[in-house]
Amino acid sequence: MRDDFEDCARGIGIVLVVYGHVLIGLMNADLVPAHHWLISTDSAIYTFHMPLFFMLSGLHVERGLSRGRQGFLSSKLQSIVYPYFLWSVIQGLVQLMMSANANHRFYPSDMLDIFWNPIGQFWFLYALFLCQIFVCVTTTQRLRLVFIAIVAYFIGIALDANILTIALKFFLFFAAGILLAGNLRSIVTRFATLRGVGVTFIAFCVAIYLAHGLGNTGTDWALPETALGLRTLPAALLGILLVCEIALLISQSGKGAVLRVLGLASMPIYLAHILAGSGARIALLHIHVENVYLHLLVGVACGIAFPLALYFVAGRLRLEKYLGFPRARGVTFQPARVADALN
Secondary structure, three states: OOOHHHHHHHHHHHHHHHHHHHHHHHHHOOOOOOOOHHHHHHHHHOOOHHHHHHHHHHOOHHHHHOOOHHHHHHHHHHHHHHHHHHHHHHHHHHHHHOOOOOOOOOOHHHHHHHHOOOOHHHHHHHHHHHHHHHHHHHOOOHHHHHHHHHHHHHHHHHOOOOHHHHHHHHHHHHHHHHHHOOOHHHHHHOOOOHHHHHHHHHHHHHHHHHHHOOOOOOHHHHOHHHOOOOOOHHHHHHHHHHHHHHHHHHHHHOOOHHHHHHHHOHHHHHHHHHHHHHHHHHHHHHOOOOOHHHHHHHHHHHHHHHHHHHHHHHHHOOOHHHHOOOOOOHHHOOOOOHHHOOO
């Protein structure tokens, strides 16, 4: 059985992902003035929203490994590696055709880089698969996993090896998900009150201030290779706790249907939102709309609505697996397997 609380947390996380990428697109297009308050929201979000997904992805690893390492990795080839290559090629080709309007030029030779240097948001899938390989080597034995995760984190801080560096640092949160499996809801329940959310939010803001400092923000914080330093680690942990608290309260209120759907559709949204959000920005600029708030609203709406529509159509036509999406059952987007949605 799926836990609605986890799906709501994924739903909050994927909205933050779309918002962050739309905002970065606007910043790169020079539509957001220097020192604008929105840049601070970008810095705050990027301290925790991807660690959140790595943690959530670790929750069902032991269940997956119960079929054996070979079966586990085989399933990840279908649910992680295949979507990575398919959508890297799709997004690369679109960027190539739209190079004149894109923030960054894309060249045919860049397509070969996807084997060792992921393009765009797809670094997450690459790093996630590396984490899944790591855990097949380390096993999920508690003390060994904790020791290796801590060592890997510090090696990641010291090492400059692009995607390997990223995977080593984020493995800390992936391992945390494995360790918290079966206990996450009960732990979060202790803090999931309105007062608890308020205290966690204040502590998170303090941690962000200490990590970044006033005026010390910018797009560098959004780069995964510069994320998760020791200064931002407390903010990452508090941000994850804050999202989980809010998700649990919404789930318990019975008003989390929309977030639950977004959580179930987190993989399709993650794969296709850049194309939709960037397309919205380009379209608005063509009609000379430069209001940053309107760009944000339309970009986020398109970044969520387009992948959802694509997922719905794929589900109706039973084409999900060909597009790298988890299986869906009609408009409810009920997945056939627990670990499909960005796991």
